[in-house]
Amino acid sequence: MSNPSLNVPSLKVHADDNVSIILSAGGVAAGTRLDTGTVLRDDIPFGHKVALVDIGPGEAVIRYGVPIGIAKATLPEGSWVNEHMIELPEAPSLASLKSPDVPPRPLPPLDGYTFEGYRNADGSVGTRNILGISISVQCVAGVVEHVVQRIRSELLPIYPNVDDVIALTHSYGCGVAINAPDAIIPIRTIKNIALNPNFGGEVMVVGLGCEKLRPEMIMTPGDQSASKMFLQDENLTGFAAMTDDILQQARSHLDRLNQRRRQTCSASELVVGMQCGGSDAFSGITANPVLGFASDLIVRAGGSVMFSEVTEVRDSVHLLPNRAANPQVVQDLIREMRWYDDYLARGGADRAANTTPGNKMGGLSGIVEKSLGSVAKSGSGPISDVIGPGERLKRKGLTFAATPAGDFVCGTLQLAAGMNIHIFTTGRGTPYNLPTTPTIKVATNSALATRWFDLMDVDTGRVATGEITVEEGGWELFHFILDVASGRTETAADKLGIKNDLVLFNPAPIT
Amino acid sequence: MSNPSLNVPSLKVHADDNVSIILSAGGVAAGTRLDTGTVLRDDIPFGHKVALVDIGPGEAVIRYGVPIGIAKATLPEGSWVNEHMIELPEAPSLASLKSPDVPPRPLPPLDGYTFEGYRNADGSVGTRNILGISISVQCVAGVVEHVVQRIRSELLPIYPNVDDVIALTHSYGCGVAINAPDAIIPIRTIKNIALNPNFGGEVMVVGLGCEKLRPEMIMTPGDQSASKMFLQDENLTGFAAMTDDILQQARSHLDRLNQRRRQTCSASELVVGMQCGGSDAFSGITANPVLGFASDLIVRAGGSVMFSEVTEVRDSVHLLPNRAANPQVVQDLIREMRWYDDYLARGGADRAANTTPGNKMGGLSGIVEKSLGSVAKSGSGPISDVIGPGERLKRKGLTFAATPAGDFVCGTLQLAAGMNIHIFTTGRGTPYNLPTTPTIKVATNSALATRWFDLMDVDTGRVATGEITVEEGGWELFHFILDVASGRTETAADKLGIKNDLVLFNPAPIT
Ligand SMILES: [Ca+2]
Ligand SMILES: [Ca+2]
Ligand SMILES: [Ca+2]
Ligand SMILES: [Ca+2]
């Protein structure tokens, strides 16, 4: 922490705010005078909030122009405002959400942007050309991972146009009570992942033979390029026969995948999944607004964008109905929020369980402040649709894809929805990467971007320092997305070869 | 199915049974006369049941001497009895379970059996010498798996006494509502896995830095040989610095692990976890009774045995109180069964969700019949203790370790309990293997053992054909356990290099 100094800038997001954010790396010391005239009463860390006026007990702490909490005791001007000093307001009432009298105006179209992608028979476009091997039950995961190593070393060298082979393994087993009401979520997730555009319609399913979830249940009827096999097949004697059989099937898929070439495609074929992980107080003023601007550009270009993470949207949900393209969107938002409220309550938790110690060290004083920052990712355009966890996207434009906020669970569900580009913002830093989908990692602050120079793709900390505007950052990200989608640019995490497993969302009990 | 023939043997398990099991590979045709005189009215598949007398509607179908279901309509002598023809009885009442007036007699001691194991500072004994790298949050899993590949190729060759390095990765993230009542289960599971004897007390935890579950929360206070690091450490610039730091820490653990040598240990240091997966009608008459006999031998030798899988014990729970070593065991059994009943009911399921299509094709007519076969694994001795999911074993002898029946979830929880040898029985066939613990795979029928000749370790189908007795099979398995524990014999799945991921049991909601 530096010594007290004069005319130090801080960041006030909205004219009505009674707090601002400390921008100085390392924080500022008590006695420092801000350029607003406020003199600090406490040492305040980087990214944390200072009271700009006296806030009385019971009065709201205002950031982004809305209450993020209620002061427990007087917060005098110049004092540090953190999670210990405020109570969370009630979550917005779902029953009072109403569709707008006047539907929101669509964003102006944006023409002429393209990327080089792989066109699929179903009309979707892949950004990678990957052989995905799905499984119907966790029992076969070890064998499939074994075979994938062999395919990677023995076959991929002779199929140079195929980018990779990925075992789409998961922890779904016969333990999952298949007829429990919520079991539909992991089942449709597995089914829809196989339809992701990056697998080119070459669905390959390895089953065991005695499982509850039959491979047929996770394959699309009439799909000609699909194949399946069972390890318990009575014609397969021993392990070598099993693995040779899988290898043999893989060859026919690889033959077809290897014929494919990238073609120029409209930016309207982008399907972008946005999420954040390890947020800090900058998430809501740098990275997420930049994503919001880029989101608007993609929507204007006719593409598809998802924002997700129910527990981070819950406290800002009252801000969304005005953006609903039609009344059904509001009804569907209420349905998904209510389902999640009930799901958490059934397990003795609520949305406040979302925030982490890292969020709080990063300056976020609770789920309301985190939420207001998180929804900035959704930009300003109309919300065209809402889908449930594990469902496929149904419409272009901006969709709220309801998912948990847990990073790999959210990413896996966006994958099932049909995502071909993933954007992930982080303030604290996480080495997150999906093996199936280019994952662009956006730092919310330059300190992280500098320290993790080879793990981060984009530094939006430059917005806080005034180096670039949100608009400039948004255009830069948009062009970066087109480069990554085209295979011209490899993401930082792909260069390093980090590969995380998919993680299913299973709210159903297991036996 | 062969043509009708005469004097065909079938298997009646208990004198009171009114059904028997078809033993002929390929099944038997209608018209066949059994050696009991019964003439078959239907074609009946291998492993399925035939009515030995007329069973009236509402009358019990009896196997193992107890009702496995109630006939929906008349089942004439000679007819095929399967799951479509019976209703399940109610689950046994938990409230009526009472401790016995006379405590069960201990089994007679068995002295003089030893194995060669790795003695640990805490008194436990490992059967393998493995560097396990634990993680506090799923965010770091990709980086740790990347480093593990490097350790395996760069370091293991210079530490020849170390068997392997395993990333103890899991899907626990900040998404798990850490203060929800049931979150204690995944948390203690992660903590206790690191204490498994096969990791030699060399606990290494990789954390991120902003997670809810701090590495300190999953490390044992005062443990001198433990180490931890955080990827967000401000002194680590870039990916290479992170991974080098982990490699450097791994070296000091490997230095110590490499000094260790096997020593002769009493069989009382065995900690055997038993479970089944992909059961058939033979599970309860071949493999599981053989495991039960071996279980008794290990308990007699002073060792520890776990049986698990709550939903498979639930319907036989009334048979257990007579074996409770003390009244607390009965209370704890009731507590675990009730918790699971409630957990399933909360999600709209019940224990009947356990059985699979494969179980039914294999001749099992529902969870009651499956359960009676499954508990045969527990042998005949007193039940010394009951532990909850993810807890460590507290006593030697036979313990009911309450877990789901899902194979990898059960195995992961038995690992957390302290298991150093795993025994897995299967009738339908599953290529199950844990990477951390030798896993002995026992086939319930010779057809599977023959077809999966290189995936199965022991063929107990020989009990059904009369080639060996249950006792002979039990002694054979006991000696095989000592050989595998000593590292003299490698299991089939370890030879093939099949490695399945651990799967956490998380009944808590995720945000
Ligand atoms: Ca987030
Ligand atoms: Ca997230
Ligand atoms: Ca079982
Ligand atoms: Ca099992």
Ligand SMILES: [Ca+2]
């Ligand atoms: Ca894995």
